[in-house]
Amino acid sequence: MIYVGLTGWGDHPDVYSPGSKKTEKLIDYSAHFPIVELDSSFYAVQPERNIRKWIEETPEAFQFVVKAYQGMTGHQRGENPFESREAMFEAYIRSIRPLKEAGKLAMVLLQFPPWFDCTKENVEQLKEAAGKLHEFDVAVEFRHQSWYAPDLKEKTIDFLTDHNLIHSVCDEPQAGEGSIPFVPIPSRKDKVLVRLHGRNVHGWLNPGNAQKWREVRYLYDYNQQELAEISRAVQSLNKSVDQVYVIFNNNSGGHAAGDAKEFQQMNELEFEGLSSKQMDLFEGGF
Template sequence: MAGQAGVQIRVGIGGWVFEPWRGTFYPDGLAQKRELEYASSKLTSIEVNGTYYGSQKPESFRKWRDETPEGFVFALKGPRFATNRRVLAEAGASIERFFESGVTELKEKLGPLNWQFAPTKKFDAEDFAAFLALLPKKIDGLKIRHAVEVRHDSFKCAEFIALARQHEVAVVIAGDSDYPMIADVTAPFVYIRAMGTQEKEAKGYAKKALDSWAERAKLWAAGKAPKELELASKDKPPVTPRDVYLYVISGHKVANPLAAMALIERVS
């Protein structure tokens, strides 16, 4: 969905290779090599988890770019070697290797990068500031958007929100999960991971829940904020239209593509 001032709401899933999607999301008989092509015709973004576990090759990024339609974007998980460490200030070499692996071959289809932290990682203001300072704003002429997925209650504080805003890094909003939800807007875009799909619902989420997530996405895109979500800081950002990236992740994974498509219908 394109909104005011060119703002986009993009909705997708995590990855595209998942055997139970064959026959439920992917048509019977669809060749596996065409699954990305098919998924990208139904969704507007995909979050890639493989980059969290290891490096991809430049030709892989080029192939993904070529197989997807204009306007489609990939969110990439930053490598665990950068985030799963005691001293985050020492992550520089891992971050550099990640960008040297060819991520910019995606060109205009490179969406935000999600730097995911372990649920045991606690907020240390000095060390986290050092990590955020290592994240490049531009690579090979491409503007790079960063998001951090923090999963410890210690991050629910005004100091962390101020730090994220200072670096224009988004805080991933964890929806319908056991992780703390931090709904403060800290960047020129909003990044949501909705993790509550259920087997009992044909489209993963009940109609009311789908309506709610779609309405929240539209509010964030308009520069506003859902009133029912708790904030960690009393300071509010200016009302400015923002791109929104919403991924239906985890939960009852078989239904995630159907939930994402239902959300795309609602925000279009």
Template sequence: MAEILVGTCSWTDRALVTSGWYPRGRRDAEGRLRYYAEQFPVVEADSAYYALPSARTSRLWVERTPDGFVFDVKAFSLLTGHPTRSAALPADLRPALTRRWSAEADPGLLDEVWARYAEALEPLRQAGRLGTLLFQFPPSLAPGAEAEAFLRRCRERARGWPFAVEFRHPGWWRDDREASTVALLADLDAVAVAVDTAQGLPTSMPPVAPVAARRLDVVRFHGRSPHWGTGTKEDRFRHEYTERELTEWLPAVRSLAERTDRLHLLFNNCCADAAVRAAGMMRGLLVSAALPHQVRRAPAAVGGGGAGS
């Protein structure tokens, strides 16, 4: 049965930082990460989606967290086909990202972006702290031959790296498509990411719990806001999970745990400290549900020191 790691999709989200969850004296960059790692054994690094990370940052993440702590890292937006501002790129690459640029006509920019992204995350991989890379694809990526070809190109760039896929187009997981989507991800040696969102909306993701790779499965709890797929980020992800809502997930979590070696449960309902409270509640429910030996506690803390960033 899988080892279950529970955490959140960010430790630097502004709403969390200003919520008061971090104690006094531990609210700088170093203090926040060290404190978070004392509470949970896994976190998603979402900053890499918005800007290319640096090797220095990866090394600091390793230094500030204990052995056994794991980072899932989001892929940079350009790598997954999301709209990307040229300002998010390093200065020398910005001229290449013109309005006419496309991945099909000029894949060279993507190749260079991937090379720099991978180089930046190598310290995490070498230290054994990289859980997976998370390729979250936009709602515009609908199932079909063109989308599958794009997925294969993404996987080819990331050959040899742990690779997880989250779809935002509901069609990938509808009843008539689920089996072929699982088969595609298995062929790509990709981890399937399940999601929890509000139901009954045009953009609602089906509440499925697929397994495509034995080594890992990931569930991202986005909250159940009625504004999912619309509005601001705060509107889309504002939700306070209830014990009943999380209890509904326990059968699926158990099923996933029986079919994988490791399971990451990550909370993305970024409203004040709602995500960390939901993660703590889920961990308690799992222990009460006779899964205590599978639920990983936070590793022992590392010592202080190191520069802020």
């Protein structure tokens, strides 16, 4: 089964019903897509009340791919609010556990930074983080090219398989060691994650100041040929994996929703159990 969704639900105006309130964005979003990547959990461990609100606002079969908190993967910006690494993981686990209990947690995403290269020390750090999250399905996304060097690519996939970790397959600009190639190989038979970051090479290398980097890095609109290429890889994954989660993250210019809808139509995907709050904005648009 192939599932399609976007990164976050708060910045996709094309999916909102006319006159919708800010507090209804997730409800509108879940009328179109069966999954979403929860990225606010990267910036702060979310209060349990937020998690329970999102559970209530989404259909029974709706699934969340939840990004790990930044301090858990070496991205920490500013002061870490937790007194210890143990306390940080405990708070994060308490925060997201209701999603698992509700049957709405697809996986936790450990996305490591571009400087997290393939070294023995970093392998141990990865094992430690994944071990603390053992009660959840955990996906791993690398950003340093060394993990996919010709002599290490197979070992990387084998490592993920041996530790029951989900491979995060990425489509992103090929811009040196701080980016990874598209490697559509699963590490588990039940789940694989495909994250589509766009192919804006200039923006990837020159994202500008810290406040504007997301606006530049993920500014990209996939064309039909590129979506067809990705579709072939996803369909191939779908033959060997039970559930393929496809997340569009190319939203700096608002392209993610339209590209996801085009991908959905291209692959003749229909999703059941969506929110009943429907709108026909995309009908006949492609």
